[in-house]
Amino acid sequence: xxxxxxxxxxxAYLRHLRREARAVRLCRxxxxxxxxxxxxxxxxxxxxxxxxxxxxxRVAQTIARLYAxxxxxxxxxxxxxxxxxxFLAGTALGALVAVLLWWLxxxxxxxxxxxxxxxxxxxxxxGPVLIVWIGAGMASIVVMGILVSLVVTTxxxxxxxxxxxxxxxxxxxxxxxxxxxIFTKVVLPAGVPxxxxxxxxxxxxxxxxxxxxxxxxxxxxxxxxxxxGGQVFKLDLVMASVTILCVLAALMYYAVAFLEKxxxx
Amino acid sequence: MxxxxxxxxxxxxxxxxxAGETAAIQNLNLTVSExxxxxxxxxxxxxxxxxxxxxxxxxxxxxxxxxxxxPDLRLGYMLQRDHLLEHRTVEKNVLLGLEVQHxxxxxxxxxxxRLLDTYGLGEFRAxxxxxxxxxxxxxxxxxxxxxxxxxxxxxxxxxxxLDYQTRLNLxxxxxxxxRGERKTAILVTHDIxxxxxMADRVAVFSARPATVRDTIPIRFPAELSPLERRRQPDFxxxxxxxxxxxxx
Numbered sequence: 229x230x231x232x233x234x235x236x237x238x239x240a241y242l243r244h245l246r247r248e249a250r251a252v253r254l255c256r257x258x259x260x261x262x263x264x265x266x267x268x269x270x271x272x273x274x275x276x277x278x279x280x281x282x283x284x285x286r287v288a289q290t291i292a293r294l295y296a297x298x299x300x301x302x303x304x305x306x307x308x309x310x311x312x313x314x315f316l317a318g319t320a321l322g323a324l325v326a327v328l329l330w331w332l333x334x335x336x337x338x339x340x341x342x343x344x345x346x347x348x349x350x351x352x353x354x355g356p357v358l359i360v361w362i363g364a365g366m367a368s369i370v371v372m373g374i375l376v377s378l379v380v381t382t383x384x385x386x387x388x389x390x391x392x393x394x395x396x397x398x399x400x401x402x403x404x405x406x407x408x409x410i411f412t413k414v415v416l417p418a419g420v421p422x423x424x425x426x427x428x429x430x431x432x433x434x435x436x437x438x439x440x441x442x443x444x445x446x447x448x449x450x451x452x453x454x455x456x457g458g459q460v461f462k463l464d465l466v467m468a469s470v471t472i473l474c475v476l477a478a479l480m481y482y483a484v485a486f487l488e489k490x491x492x493x
Numbered sequence: 494m495x496x497x498x499x500x501x502x503x504x505x506x507x508x509x510x511x512a513g514e515t516a517a518i519q520n521l522n523l524t525v526s527e528x529x530x531x532x533x534x535x536x537x538x539x540x541x542x543x544x545x546x547x548x549x550x551x552x553x554x555x556x557x558x559x560x561x562x563x564p565d566l567r568l569g570y571m572l573q574r575d576h577l578l579e580h581r582t583v584e585k586n587v588l589l590g591l592e593v594q595h596x597x598x599x600x601x602x603x604x605x606x607r608l609l610d611t612y613g614l615g616e617f618r619a620x621x622x623x624x625x626x627x628x629x630x631x632x633x634x635x636x637x638x639x640x641x642x643x644x645x646x647x648x649x650x651x652x653x654x655l656d657y658q659t660r661l662n663l664x665x666x667x668x669x670x671x672r673g674e675r676k677t678a679i680l681v682t683h684d685i686x687x688x689x690x691m692a693d694r695v696a697v698f699s700a701r702p703a704t705v706r707d708t709i710p711i712r713f714p715a716e717l718s719p720l721e722r723r724r725q726p727d728f729x730x731x732x733x734x735x736x737x738x739x740x741x
Contacts, residue, residue, distance in 0.1 A: 396578070401551055402570035403590040403641075413589065417580040 282467040290468040304472060306449040307438060310366060311480070314373015315434035319427055321374065322381025329382070330389045330415065331407070347383050351375045352440040359445050369441030369449075376437030377430030384429065388422025389415050424488045431484050435477050450476075497562050498645060498677055499525045499548070504557035505702075506543055516702035517543045521557070523696060523705060525645070525677060532680045532688035534735055535698030541681040544703070545570065545647045548679070561645075569643030573650045575634035577622035583633055584609065584618035590641045605640040612636065612670055628659040635667060639674060646671065646678040652687065661720060664691060668719050685739070689731040690719035697738040707738040 233239035264284045270276055271283030278286060294300035329336040355372060362368045392415045400410045442451025450469045457465030501523040507516045517540035525531050535541050546552045548559060549570050577586045587605045591597040609615050612632060622630055631651060638646065651667070652660040668691050671678050682688050688695045689711055697707045711731055713722050722728055 396576055399572060399576040400593070402549060402572070403593045405593045409593050413593070414578060417578070420580075 279461075280463060282464045286464045287468045287471055290464045291472070294468070302448055303450055303453055303469075304476070306366075306446075307442065307451065307473075308476060310369045310373060310438045310441070310449065311434050311476075313370045314438055315377055315431055315480075317370070318374040318377030318434060319381050319430050322378040322426065322430070323385050323423060325378070325382045326385035326389060327411075329386055330393070330411070336386070343379070343383065346379045351379070351437065355440060355444045358441075364445040366446075368445055369438055372441035373434040373437040377433040380433055381426040381430050384426040385419060385422055388419045388425075392418035420491060424484070424491065427484050427487070428481070431480050432477070435473070435480075439473070496527050497524055498527045498529075498566070499562065500560045501544075501548075502558055502560070504544075504547065504554045504559060506540070506547060506552065506554050506556075507702075518547075518554075519702035519704050521704055525679060528675060528677055530671065530678050530680065530691060530693045532682060532692035532695045533698060534682060534685060534688045534695055534739065535703060536700050536739065537683050539698050539701050540703035541683075541698060542649055545649050545679065545681055548645075549647060563644060566645060567641060567643045568645050568647060569638040569641050570647045571635055571638045571649065571651045574654055575622070575630040577630055577633060579622055581622075582618065583614065583620050583622065583625070586622065586633060587618075587637045587640055590637055594641065596641070601640065601642075604642070605636065608636045608639055611673075612666070626659070627655050628663045631655065631663060632666065635670065639670070639676070644677065646676050648678060648680040650682055651680075653682070653684075660687075665719050667691075685732055685735045686723065687719075689728060689735060690722045695731075695735055697735060706741065709734050709738065 231242060233242055267281075268284045271278035271281065271286070291300065294303070329339065352372065354375065355368075358368045358371055358375075362371055393410070396414045396418075397410065400414060405413070438449075439451040439454075442449045443455050446452040450473050453469040454466050457463065457469065501521055504518060504521040505516070506518045507514050509515075521544065523531075523544075533541050533544065543552070547554050549568055577583075578589065581589070584606070587609060588597060588602065591601050591605065606615075606618070609618055614629065614633060614636065617625060617629070622633070625633065631654075635651070648667075652664055655663060664687060680688065680691060692711055695709045695711060696705050697709065698704070699706045709731065713725060713727070717725070
């Protein structure tokens with residue numbers, strides 16, 4: 229949306245802003261194009277062995293080949309499904325736990341050290357345990373995605389809830405509000421930004437959980453392709469998978485960011 | 494003679510902390526009459542706010558009694574900070590108390606809107622709190638309290654978070670609003686001038702544990718606003734009397 233300038237100085241200022249934004253955008257595209265160009269050039273001129281480092285054209289060919297033999301969508305679909313499931317379930321459960329801990333301050337006090345340890349623990353260390361318990365399949369991978377995003381969501385959302393409570397509790401008590409009213413009218417609306425912040429963190433976390441899960445146990449998915457490609461020394465396949473992963477992760481992050489813009493006034 | 498609205502007799506209260514027990518209030522006796530504007534002045538940390546919390550029923554006194562001489566007496570509390578909710582518009586903020594108490598009707602909504610209109614906030618009803626100045630926000634907080642149609646208003650240093658000029662202007666306005674709506678009010682403050690310029694009577698508290706040291710009636714012609722009162726020759730007389738009572 230363009231703002232109407234109110235004076236010549238204002239018009240110059242707006243022009244300056246637009247020029248600045250354009251310069252930033254150009255630089256961003258320039259970096260990407262430069263990296264791709266150097267990478268390709270290096271492969272063609274044999275600055276390095278393209279068998280080890282691959283190259284943009286080989287990555288493109290690999291993706292085209294995956295597309296042609298029909299396995300591209302299988303791998304993307306598998307990983308995407310696992311990640312979205314892990315992300316949604318992890319965030320929903322994490323938020324629910326946060327509500328429960330807000331509602332029962334005593335439980336919160338009791339569980340605090342456990343939460344701290346769980347938050348600090350690298351959840352992917354539990355991978356082998358999950359496989360033994362749940363089995364070598366997709367369920368283990370999804371649970372990994374859930375675990376990784378659950379604790380961080382709980383901690384972030386709970387802190388947001390508690391901050392909002394401190395602030396407005398006295399007011400609500402002078403108005404004679406019940407605990408449920410304090411929650412629905414003050415704490416929950418004030419917690420929305422923290423909820424979204426948690427979404428942004430856990431969307432990345434779920435990717436970590438799912439890819440590591442696929443490293444450990446999988447028959448399909450981008451993590452599977454990466455591990456497989458590494459084992460049989462097909463670096464083209466590894467780079468192609470990582471490239472697809474980059475795009476997917478970025479798309480999912482921007483989807484959350486878009487949601488944020490919608491929700492926030 | 495106006496009838497009594499509330500009586501505090503022999504009220505004491507103490508707090509427990511890890512370090513020990515602190516007596517905040519000791520044997521406090523105080524009466525508020527209907528339509529009266531009472532100011533409570535005392536050194537900071539003397540337990541003025543505690544008195545309001547006790548009246549409001551947020552805490553129970555350790556000893557003594559608080560009696561209301563009107564069945565179902567409604568209380569309204571205005572805090573030092575406005576605590577407006579940013580996710581609500583000005584109008585929705587004003588209706589918050591009514592919503593919480595399940596008293597939101599056509600009538601009560603109309604009253605709230607009349608208050609907004611009468612006191613110059615009508616055109617801001619769709620605004621977010623962050624779009625208002627500090628003084629306006631505090632006025633919205635007052636209207637939020639008044640929308641509950643309280644019989645007794647408790648004002649807990651409502652101007653202390655504002656800059657001096659806003660403070661003088663707002664105390665003028667709040668005074669006009671409270672008089673206009675014929676409310677009984679208790680104002681807690683540490684500002685002697687504020688007390689003398691607004692109240693009908695000033696109760697001077699001692700340092701902790703608080704007790705009433707002196708009660709000073711303030712007599713100015715009824716039509717004078719707080720700012721005009723400050724220009725009266727008698728104003729300094731009252732100021733000095735409160736000052737002396739504080740520093741015996």
